Amino acid sequence: MTDPILYFNDVTVSFMARRGKTKKPINAADHVTLSVRQGEIFGLVGESGSGKSTLARLAVGLNSFASGSVVFDGTILENGKRPLALRQRIQMVFQDPYSSLDPRMSVRQQFMEILKVHKSIPADQRVAHCEKIFTQVELPVSLLDARPRQMSGGQRQRVAIARALLLSPDLLVADEPVSALDVSVQAGIVQLFAHLRSQLGVSIFFIAHDLAVVRHLCDRVAVMYMGKIVEEASTDELFANPRHPYTRALLDSIPRLVPDAHEHVAAPEGEPPSLLRLPSGCRFRSRCPYATERCANEEPTLLALASSEATAPHLASCHYANNLEVYGGRRSAP
Ligand SMILES: Nc1ncnc2c1ncn2[C@@H]1O[C@H](COP(=O)(O)OP(=O)(O)OP(=O)(O)O)[C@@H](O)[C@H]1O
Ligand SMILES: [Mg+2]
Incomplete structure (x- = not known):
């Protein structure tokens, strides 16, 4: 059993919800304790509104917690904007690939911009790095020059996964990454997550609303x-x-x-x-x-x-x- 990479310790996430003309607090995550271990694929399942995305967004710092604590790789995280180096280590894959892709730019342009900001890869190695990541997500390198809308839904989700992998994260948070895809391409994307874990050792927090999806993927x-x-x-x-x-x-x-x-x-x-x-x-x-x-x-x-x-x-x-x-x-x- 490995150490946790992500640990939610008794965390509560509250929002104000509208009730008639007034607003009342709700706990979208209510005293949740769970951990994703190093190198593990941990599945989270539940119906719509159960709080899955609330926890996913908390992991990447898009939500704040009202109480409890969040620990990443032994470091206690605070609410608020995270340093660049930390953001790089926890990346999210959304249900809708357009959440992380710009439809107006080619994939190559988008990836190069990200690499320029983070500077972790020297300028003369960035093209080769993008090509390597494309190979890891099993896409032809020629698609690097396409725009997201010129691709199929499955290809687009692979590009979104490639984008998440660009900065070599330790943890991928995948929030229903196959729910919007045709059934015929879902299995291929689920398989890809399994390959990525075994090839790269990346830990994965994998969210689905259906137990069937997690059965053969999650530990x-x-x-x-x-x-x-x-x-x-x-x-x-x-x-x-x-x-x-x-x-x-x-x-x-x-x-x-x-x-x-x-x-x-x-x-x-x-x-x-x-x-x-x-x-x-x-x-x-x-x-x-x-x-x-x-x-x-x-x-x-x-x-x-x-x-x-x-x-x-x-x-x-x-x-x-x-x-x-x-x-x-x-x-x-x-
Ligand atoms: N920013 C927000 N402001 C107010 N309420 C919110 C906010 N985000 C989530 N909620 C509420 O928190 C609850 C949990 O929502 P969440 O999106 O985490 O569910 P989910 O399990 O991801 O559902 P789905 O399967 O539909 O994606 C819902 O009642 C939702 O309306
Ligand atoms: Mg959700």
């Missing part, structure tokens, strides 16, 4: 619901032994992965509650088929399962996570 996965991490485990363990009813419901919505899950659990039903009006106790209880009175009265904490191994902890935030019988269909705990 560990966390599941997020309404600002909270509700379950975290190694990917194999999470798929083989999901303990939070929300994770089980997400898995059940991809039944080909868990053939027998249909017997017990329905896909997550209903809409998530608003962050402005969270249920008391467990915030998943309004959609949970197993919710009891205890769930209404007492908020569960994210704890290691009794069966959890010390080297690869399996954490879940459910009062009944250690009690598999609950998932046998009974609505109340014994």
Whole structure:
């Protein structure tokens, strides 16, 4: 087990949300603790609005935290503008490649400008460097002279990944990098992230709203619901032994992965509650088929399962996570 490269320690990110004519604070990330380890691909999964991008943006310094701490490679980070040398080490890949590419300039022009600002590559080596990165993302070097809109969606996302790699970062934060792509090109981009990790040793914080995408890519996965991490485990363990009813419901919505899950659990039903009006106790209880009175009265904490191994902890935030019988269909705990 390697040391963390990125560590969120009990972080809360708050925004003001409009409610009628007034504004009220919401916690888009609510006391989140997680770490991405050196050289690891760590997956974060959850429905729309669960707070995934909030954490991604926090990692690259685009969001501020209200409490807790953020540690990168052993250094405690403050809110506010980060020094250039630090920004260089944590790079983001967005869902929409245009978020990081200028449609009016050729890729070569854009890359050269970035290299000029950062100065880490000597001027006479910059062309060769761009060509090397293009080869790493499996694009023909001839495309360096194209503009982003002259490319296919998959090529454009590879260019956005190349842009993120240009300054040899230690951590890539990929926020739903395949969600906007045709299904036919998604697998190729997911494969590319796997290659980049093994070739370059880069650590990857990989966000998806679908568990199927992370299954063959990530070493560990966390599941997020309404600002909270509700379950975290190694990917194999999470798929083989999901303990939070929300994770089980997400898995059940991809039944080909868990053939027998249909017997017990329905896909997550209903809409998530608003962050402005969270249920008391467990915030998943309004959609949970197993919710009891205890769930209404007492908020569960994210704890290691009794069966959890010390080297690869399996954490879940459910009062009944250690009690598999609950998932046998009974609505109340014994
Ligand atoms: N800058 C902001 N100002 C106010 N509210 C915000 C801001 N950014 C995010 N939020 C709110 O925080 C919550 C979490 O949003 P976030 O974008 O992190 O979710 P997400 O999991 O990335 O969703 P999606 O899958 O749709 O991308 C949402 O309720 C959102 O409206
Ligand atoms: Mg998002």
